[in-house]
Amino acid sequence: MSAVIVAIDGPSGTGKSSTSKAVAEAMGLSYLDTGAQYRAITWWMLSNGVPADDAEAVAAAAAKPVIDSGTDPAAPTIAVDGTDASGPIRSKEVTAAVSSVSAVPEVRSRITALQRAIAAEAPGGIVVEGRDIGTTVLPDADLKIFLTASPEARASRRSGELKGKDATDLSATREALIKRDAADSGRKTSPLKKADDAVEVDTTELTLEQVVECVVTLVEQAAAAKGGGTVGAEAAEAADEKAGQISK
Numbered sequence: 367m368s369a370v371i372v373a374i375d376g377p378s379g380t381g382k383s384s385t386s387k388a389v390a391e392a393m394g395l396s397y398l399d400t401g402a403q404y405r406a407i408t409w410w411m412l413s414n415g416v417p418a419d420d421a422e423a424v425a426a427a428a429a430k431p432v433i434d435s436g437t438d439p440a441a442p443t444i445a446v447d448g449t450d451a452s453g454p455i456r457s458k459e460v461t462a463a464v465s466s467v468s469a470v471p472e473v474r475s476r477i478t479a480l481q482r483a484i485a486a487e488a489p490g491g492i493v494v495e496g497r498d499i500g501t502t503v504l505p506d507a508d509l510k511i512f513l514t515a516s517p518e519a520r521a522s523r524r525s526g527e528l529k530g531k532d533a534t535d536l537s538a539t540r541e542a543l544i545k546r547d548a549a550d551s552g553r554k555t556s557p558l559k560k561a562d563d564a565v566e567v568d569t570t571e572l573t574l575e576q577v578v579e580c581v582v583t584l585v586e587q588a589a590a591a592k593g594g595g596t597v598g599a600e601a602a603e604a605a606d607e608k609a610g611q612i613s614k
C-alpha cells in the first residue's frame with residue numbers, strides 16, 4: 367500500500383502551518399514544518415557566533431548542527447543538538463536572519479536531504495509545508511498546493527499573533543513580510559515559487575476551516591487517483607467530519 371505525499375507551499379502568513387497540521391491530523395498523515403528546520407539552523411548559527419549574512423561562514427558550518435523534527439501533527443517538535451528549539455526559533459532575531467541563512471546552497475542541500483529522508487520514512491504518508499517542496503524537495507508529490515493571500519490579510523494574521531499589537535506593529539509586520547517574501551522569491555537556489563502542477567488556493571477571503579475543507583477534499587481526490595492510497599472511504603469520511611469541526 368502506497369502512502370500519499372502532499373506538498374504545501376506559499377509565502378508567510380498564507381496559512382501553511384495551520385492548514386497542514388489540521389489536514390494531516392484529520393487524515394492520519396505525518397506533518398513536517400520545513401520552515402522550522404531553516405529557523406533551527408539559523409538559531410544555531412546565531413547562537414554559535416556565525417554571522418547570518420556571511421554566506422561563506424554559514425556554508426562552512428552548515429553540516430554541524432544536528433536537526434531533529436518530530437512529525438506528529440498534534441505535537442510537532444524541533445530540536446537542535448538534542449535541545450528543544452521550538453521557542454527560540456520564533457524570535458525576531460531568527461525571523462530577521464532566516465532568509466539569508468536559507469539562501470546558502472550548502473544549507474539547502476543538507477536540509478533538503480533531511481526532508482526527503484523524513485518523507486520517505488513516513489509510514490502512512492505526510493504533509494510537508496514550506497517554500498520549495500513542490501518544485502524541488504518532492505517534485506513527485508501526489509498533490510501540490512500553493513497557498514496565497516493578500517499582503518494585508520497576511521500581515522493582519524501575523525500581527526494578530528503578537529501581544530499588545532497596534533498600528534505600528536501591523537505596518538512593521540507587513541514590511542518585514544514583504545521583505546522576507548522578496549528575499550525568498552529572489553534567491554538563486556530553490557526560490558519560493560508555485561510548481562507548474564500545483565493547485566493555487568487564495569485564502570484571503572476564506573476562513574481557516576474553509577481552507578482545511580478544501581485541502582482535505584483535494585487530498586482525498588489525490589489518494590483516490592493514486593489508487594491503493596492510505597486514505598480510504600472510512601478515513602475520508604472521518605476526515606470530512608473532523609474538518610467541519612476545526613474552527614478559526
Ligand SMILES: Nc1ncnc2c1ncn2[C@@H]1O[C@H](COP(=O)(O)OP(=O)(O)O)[C@@H](O)[C@H]1O
Binds near residue numbers: 523527
Ligand atoms: N484562512 C485564514 N483566515 C484567518 N486566519 C488564518 C487563516 N489561515 C491561517 N490563519 C492564521 O494566520 C496566522 C498565520 O498562519 P500560519 O498557518 O502560521 O501561516 P504560514 O505557515 O503560511 O506562515 C495564524 O495565526 C493562523 O491561525
Ligand SMILES: Nc1ccn([C@@H]2O[C@H](COP(=O)(O)OP(=O)(O)O)[C@@H](O)[C@H]2O)c(=O)n1
Binds near residue numbers: 550
Ligand atoms: N522550504 C522552505 C521553508 C522555509 N524556508 C525559509 O525559512 C523561513 C521561515 O519559514 P517559515 O515557514 O517558518 O516562515 P513563516 O511563514 O511561518 O513565518 C522562510 O522565510 C524561508 O527563508 C525556505 O527557504 N524553504
